[in-house]
Amino acid sequence: MLSRVADSIYWMGRYIERAENIARLVEVNLQLLLDFQDVDDEKLKEHWDPLIRSTGDEEHFFESYDIANSDSVLEFLTFDRENPNSVISCVNAARENARMVRDQITQEMWETLNKLYLFLKSDGARRMYDKAIHDFYAEIKEHSHLFLGLAEATVSRTEGYDFLQVGTFLERADKTTRILDIKYHMLLPSVNDVGGAIDVAQWIAILRSASAYEAYHQIYVTDVIPAKIAELLIFSETFPRSIRYCVKELNDRLHDISGCPMANYSNEAERLCGRLLSELNYGSVEEVFSEGLHEYLDRIQERLNEIGGSTYKAYMFLPPVDMAGEIQVQQQQ
Amino acid sequence: MHFENYQTEDFFDEMFEAPGKVRPHYAKLAERFARLSDEEFDQKRQAVDLSFLRAGVTFTVYSDNQGTERIMPFDLIPRIIPASEWDYIERGLKQRMEALNLFLHDIYHDQKILKDGIIPPSYVLSSKDFRREMMGVDVPKNLYIHICGTDLIRDADGQYLVLEDNGRCPSGVSYVLENRAAMRRAFPNMFPRAGVRPVEHYAEDLLKMLKYISPTQEREPTVVVLTPGVYNSAYFEHCFLARQMGVEIVEGRDLVVRDSKVYMRTTKGLKQVDVIYRRINDDFLDPSVFNADSVLGVPGIYNAVRAGTIGLANAIGTGVADDKVMYYFVPRMIKYYLNQDPILPNVETYLPSEKEDYDYVIENMEKLVVKAANEAGGYGMLLGPWATKEEIETFRAAVKENPRNYIAQNPISLSRHPTYCNELGFEGRHIDFRPYIICGEKISITPGGLTRVALRKGSLVVNSSQGGGAKDSWVLYGEE
Structure with a gap:
């Protein structure tokens, strides 16, 4: 296998897994929020700060945002193209890598990834995010699972x-x-x-x-x-x-x-x-x-x-x- | 869906002999479409567009720095060619390919056709795509053009004419296959009864040819597709073909040349490559011989070609046969090498570099189509009858400046085909046709091709970069 191709496949795998894990982190934090009483700014900050710190991107975050609250952290982790580890950046990167190795992955895997990419770019994604945020992150996880499942079910066990x-x-x-x-x-x-x-x-x-x-x-x-x-x-x-x-x-x-x-x-x-x-x-x-x-x-x-x-x-x-x-x-x- | 108000006007219409009178080979199709409601048609149209987008059947338009991916507009009404017409096209194209390959071998060796005065030597030697480096170099099986996409048009009488031979790196064949797949999905029941010949074996034929030109036959040859990279507008097609053939797709940086042999750099070290289907033009292929600034190419490929260790499709230097001035001489080549009359005629062409044609072209520019000899994609072209005064003057000056760089042709009233035009319903739109030819052990032509359609009313420019769309093209087993 070409070294360049191995590199792209490796990063495609990493990026799609990364996108899924960001969705996981965010979703759980959202659920935790529901258990809180008397939410104020200070509490919100305590709530969202750890998430940013655990991703290791806190410096990057505070360059663009003043305060860690639901809006800023979710935006940073989801739609912010300036953040190389946001969901949208990860999906873009996974797709760019997939594009370079389209001959190596199956049609189904490519279409799954491309669908997720097209979804995130669409107005529908924003609407879903605004109205039903849990559905939104579930959608991302589902695509990632589908992708991994297809890899299991359709890819030959070679390099x-x-x-x-x-x-x-x-x-x-x-x-x-x-x-x-x-x-x-x-x-x-x-x-x-x-x-x-x-x-x-x-x-x-x-x-x-x-x-x-x-x-x-x-x-x-x-x-x-x-x-x-x-x-x-x-x-x-x-x-x-x-x-x-x-x-x-x-x-x-x-x-x-x-x-x-x-x-x-x-x-x-x-x-x-x-x-x-x-x-x-x-x-x-x-x-x-x-x-x-x-x-x-x-x-x-x-x-x-x-x-x-x-x-x-x-x-x-x-x-x-x-x-x-x-x-x-x-x-x- | 019906065609009651459809007008053929003064054009040759592929589907209708006259308004309301369907040609026999379109009868089944017309019947099927008559049973289709507007809503159903709309649904199918949207489903097809969406499936292209999802599958990533796109080309990239660099109007902004983002590089937007667009699908080629696809028209649901297929273009149909009956068996007898196809037989004629096939014979004509085979003859042409044979002559072109003999011509290329000749001008890179003995140049008999020049010595015998059939073609004035200056025309060949002044072509910017004539590669002196290929003089005396033998290529596997003496084949130069392995993959060709010849553009055909039909005139007002329905006569097929050759518009140009694309013997360098013709693109578009992935659309032929994807368009067919989309049509099968949209009209699953129509195909078994329509008697349409399949196109799906294209990749198989291609691989067979590529293996045939491998310099080594002792082991299973290693074939690769060489692409300029992911940002090339036809990248989708390069991947598509590599995937269908099950071979590696490589970029220039994946290859190195050592001791005049080409290797690819793999996770297990260097592996020798035997055949390259390259989708990079001569200019960028080898920076040690051609354009030194090319970062897409591989230094030393030319040395490997000269040493005979690599099969390259298409060979270096085929562009000289693509030169529009050389097109003028193709009928003479056919006569000279094959001693036959051309089966498929050329469009009548004038060479401004010849004295008698020069005066005619300069004086009648507003009646003519003028083309630059080395441009492709519908660029560098003047459509005299539709052009502004300034455009005509610009071209007149350019032709006077360098007559060798231009040809002129009588405008052809391209045939038209019913095409869905949104709120206008079905209207006639001009089309052309590009069948795909593979020259290996034998010459095979995939029964089908890319029918491009100029979607703008009255327009004759079918290029996808300039508002053209595509249709599936059906070649029938029989006459209807």
């Missing part, structure tokens, strides 16, 4: 599929760390509120944004306990949005691409990914909390970035052609 999965799972692992990290940024009114109604509501929201609410209750027939939630979202071997699950998929796909046997590595990406997977396989939630959840998640995000970077170097990086040099060489022949 292209592997690169798509690498992009998808890398992004998903990263976004799960960010969803979990949101709770770190959310302030409770006082220390006494730990374990109280608001605290529980916030943790439930975290579960919901990772589609993990049902999984949690199936696995831990118990109340909402923060340590268990962290355990599920970081270490679960079976829940498909947990960090460990995503990294395992990532590791499998990287080995599929190279053909290198498991437990060995043939390049830096495989080495880093294998090491991270071991850490997750043998880690415990007690260790996480003793290190500090936020610090731990930060470290995982860095590791994921390194894996992404070394995958790029191993397969997709094209040393730019030195045109003048090439021309000279060819003219001498």
Whole structure:
């Protein structure tokens, strides 16, 4: 497969997954808002600030907006073309990448992505957003699910599929760390509120944004306990949005691409990914909390970035052609 | 939907012999449309437009910096060609292709046709698309034009005429296939009974030809489509064809030349390429030989061609046969190489660079169509009878300045076809026809083609960049 094509497929996977996860984050925050009493500006700010901080785009946000409230944060995360990580920017980028590899993806996948793009560009999208905002984000998630489902059901298991999965799972692992990290940024009114109604509501929201609410209750027939939630979202071997699950998929796909046997590595990406997977396989939630959840998640995000970077170097990086040099060489022949 | 008020006026109408009198090969279609209510027709029209947009069957218009994607306006009434007419077109085009390929081989080798005085050498050698670099270079199977989209028109008597040979990188074939798919969706029940020949094997024929021109036959040849990139207006088509053939679509930066062999850069290292279907013009193909500023091309492709390690479709230097002045000589080529009379006639053409034609062209410019020899897409053209005084004077000056760069033709009253014109209902609109020809082991012509229609009333310009639309084109198994 062409290196350039692998690169586009990888980014197509990442961007569509990113768009979906933004929709998830936003939707849950909206639901949380419904549980509040006496909403004022200060409370709203406390409510929306963590969302911006968890995306890592807070600097960018405060360049364009003065205050974090429903309007500004939603606009920033959804329709703001200046924000490269808004839903619309992600969908545009996914589609641009898809356009470059249209010969590699199936007609159905392309049409799904294109439909989402056309929808977001249409006046209908704005109307739906104004009138039925939950439907709006549900629409984005649905298209993303359809896209992933089509990839499962229609794409041959060759290199292209592997690169798509690498992009998808890398992004998903990263976004799960960010969803979990949101709770770190959310302030409770006082220390006494730990374990109280608001605290529980916030943790439930975290579960919901990772589609993990049902999984949690199936696995831990118990109340909402923060340590268990962290355990599920970081270490679960079976829940498909947990960090460990995503990294395992990532590791499998990287080995599929190279053909290198498991437990060995043939390049830096495989080495880093294998090491991270071991850490997750043998880690415990007690260790996480003793290190500090936020610090731990930060470290995982860095590791994921390194894996992404070394995958790029191993397969997709094209040393730019030195045109003048090439021309000279060819003219001498 | 009916055609009661439809007027043919003084034109050759494809569907009606006279008002109210349908030609036999359109009878079934007329019957089907008669049973269609206005609402149904409207629904189908919108459904087709939407499906084009969703599938991304678009071309890009760069009127603003955003680059707007537009669909080509599609007219639901197909253009129909009965078997006997198609047979005639096919014979004519095959003959023409054979002659053109012999001509290209000749002028890049012995130049017998010039030495024998059939074509004045200056015309060939002064063509800006004549590539001296190709002199004495052998190309696989001696084929130069592998893919051709010849533009045909019909005059007031219904006679088919060749308007131009597009032997460089003709585009539009994806529309032929997509238009047919859209028609099948819109009228699923009509097809089994209409006796329409399929066009869907185009990509298969194309791939077969591309493999045929591979310099190596020991292993399965690696074929690629070379595109200028995602911002090219025909990018959709490049992808479409690559996907249908199941081959890689590459950009210039994906290819490198080492030891006069072409390689593509893959996730597993360099892989040798055997055949390139290129959709980049000669000028931009190889910056080490042609336009040095090109960032789209691949330095060294020419060396690979010369070394015979790569099959390139179309070959470098076919543009000289596309030159509108050379068009004038195609009937002579047919006579010279094949010893036959041309089956499909040219439009009567004057060469201002010849003394006797020069005076006639300069004096009668307001009656003539004048074209620049090397332009395409409906640009660089004067439609004398419809032009303003200033336009005529501009062209008169330009022709005097450089007569070699122009040809002139008598205006042809293009045939018309019933076309849906919004609130006006059905009206006659001028059309042309571009069938797609593949020259490999044998010459095959996809039974169908792109019928372009000038949607503006009275307009003769069918180019999509200038307000043209398209129709599905049906070639029938039989006569009706």
